[in-house]
Amino acid sequence: MVTLTIDGKNITVRKLSTVLDAAKKLDIQIPTLCHHPELSPFGGCRLCLVEVKNIARPVTACTTLVKDGMQVTTTSPYLEKLRKTTLELLLSDHPNDCMLCERAGDCTLQELAYFYGIRENRFAGEKRPFIKKDENPVIERGMEKCILCGQCVRVCDEIEGVGAVDFAYKGFRTIVSTPYEKDLDCEFCGQCVAVCPTGALTGKMWAHKGRQKYVNQVDTICPYCGCGCNLTLHVRQNEIIRVTSKEDTVNEGWLCAKGRFGYGFINNPDRLKKPLIRIAPKTLDKRTTNKPKKFSSIFREVTWEEALHYVAKKLKEIKKKYGADSIGGLSSARCTNEENYLFQKFMRAVIGTNNVDHCARY
Ligand code: SF4
Numbered sequence: 001m002v003t004l005t006i007d008g009k010n011i012t013v014r015k016l017s018t019v020l021d022a023a024k025k026l027d028i029q030i031p032t033l034c035h036h037p038e039l040s041p042f043g044g045c046r047l048c049l050v051e052v053k054n055i056a057r058p059v060t061a062c063t064t065l066v067k068d069g070m071q072v073t074t075t076s077p078y079l080e081k082l083r084k085t086t087l088e089l090l091l092s093d094h095p096n097d098c099m100l101c102e103r104a105g106d107c108t109l110q111e112l113a114y115f116y117g118i119r120e121n122r123f124a125g126e127k128r129p130f131i132k133k134d135e136n137p138v139i140e141r142g143m144e145k146c147i148l149c150g151q152c153v154r155v156c157d158e159i160e161g162v163g164a165v166d167f168a169y170k171g172f173r174t175i176v177s178t179p180y181e182k183d184l185d186c187e188f189c190g191q192c193v194a195v196c197p198t199g200a201l202t203g204k205m206w207a208h209k210g211r212q213k214y215v216n217q218v219d220t221i222c223p224y225c226g227c228g229c230n231l232t233l234h235v236r237q238n239e240i241i242r243v244t245s246k247e248d249t250v251n252e253g254w255l256c257a258k259g260r261f262g263y264g265f266i267n268n269p270d271r272l273k274k275p276l277i278r279i280a281p282k283t284l285d286k287r288t289t290n291k292p293k294k295f296s297s298i299f300r301e302v303t304w305e306e307a308l309h310y311v312a313k314k315l316k317e318i319k320k321k322y323g324a325d326s327i328g329g330l331s332s333a334r335c336t337n338e339e340n341y342l343f344q345k346f347m348r349a350v351i352g353t354n355n356v357d358h359c360a361r362y
């Protein structure tokens with residue numbers, strides 16, 4: 001363990017902690033744009049500069065390891081001036097599109113610009129235009145708003161193991177790009193969207209659906225598979241307009257493409273909300289096909305009571321005529337453990353067969 005002093009307060013932390021980790025333990029806020037606790041340190045945005053006694057120049061808190069007896073200062077007029085100037089430089093080629101930007105109100109860059117009172121752009125100059133072209137239905141890349149924090153590059157490589165994007169070119173021309181600047185073609189997990197501190201990466205489905213202030217957040221569990229990732233639904237006027245996940249959950253805020261973007265079915269008017277019973281079609285053209293001519297007439301909406309009675313009656317008939325082993329049951333990863341347990345119990349104890357399986361069996 002290592003003991004150091006930050007802003008006059010003593011703290012003891014593990015040996016390989018960074019100054020930023022140690023400051024967090026003391027509840028001392030140091031601004032960052034490129035840092036993420038689950039990703040490798042980058043030291044790119046230069047906002048977390050701190051002063052360390054006996055070191056001539058400020059150092060980045062996110063990449064500097066703690067040392068015994070270290071004396072750190074995280075805020076001073078000099079450091080705040082440095083941070084403000086760094087932010088001004090980051091904003092020097094920024095489109096400042098907050099009025100229309102999907103991230104406004106939920107943007108770390110905007111928040112810091114507000115905190116440091118940056119209205120005028122002392123370094124305004126050349127911009128880096130980006131022509132949107134991605135055809136995918138879920139991720140919008142507006143790279144003119146990119147501040148090159150590299151979080152998307154690292155999350156795609158270190159967490160997702162895909163490496164679909166990386167830095168390209170040099171100096172002012174540097175961009176985060178797909179190979180050969182082609183359309184994004186990847187897992188579409190959206191982890192990069194989740195970590196981006198600006199409006200450079202957003203969800204296409206969120207566009208013009210509502211600002212954060214009009215949105216209620218509801219925590220729930222993903223309905224797609226048995227992993228049970230935690231979701232936060234962003235709900236506006238009873239419609240889910242966005243899905244995120246919090247870092248302090250079992251899945252640490254990471255989701256797959258289905259969990260993050262596959263929520264359209266919830267408000268889809270075609271979604272089945274009541275049981276349907278298939279009824280024998282009256283009109284069959286037996287000479288050419290067994291399919292009914294009028295598909296719309298083959299389902300009847302019923303109550304759950306009627307549907308369950310119908311299923312029980314049919315199962316009894318089949319069992320009586322062909323035996324219990326003529327019936328098989330296939331359960332779903334969308335069910336809870338308890339529901340899957342009940343299902344196999346039902347198949348074995350009620351139907352009387354061991355023909356039971358599960359869609360996620362390895
Ligand atoms: S990315 Fe942030 S700072 Fe830039 S336009 Fe969007 S909300 Fe404003």
Ligand code: SF4
Pocket residue numbers: 139152155156160162163164165186187188189190191192193
């Ligand atoms: S969506 Fe996922 S796979 Fe695609 S670039 Fe982003 S992090 Fe990488």
Ligand code: SF4
Pocket residue numbers: 145146147148149150151152153176192195196197198200201
């Ligand atoms: S797209 Fe977003 S996450 Fe990626 S480097 Fe740019 S600002 Fe950072």
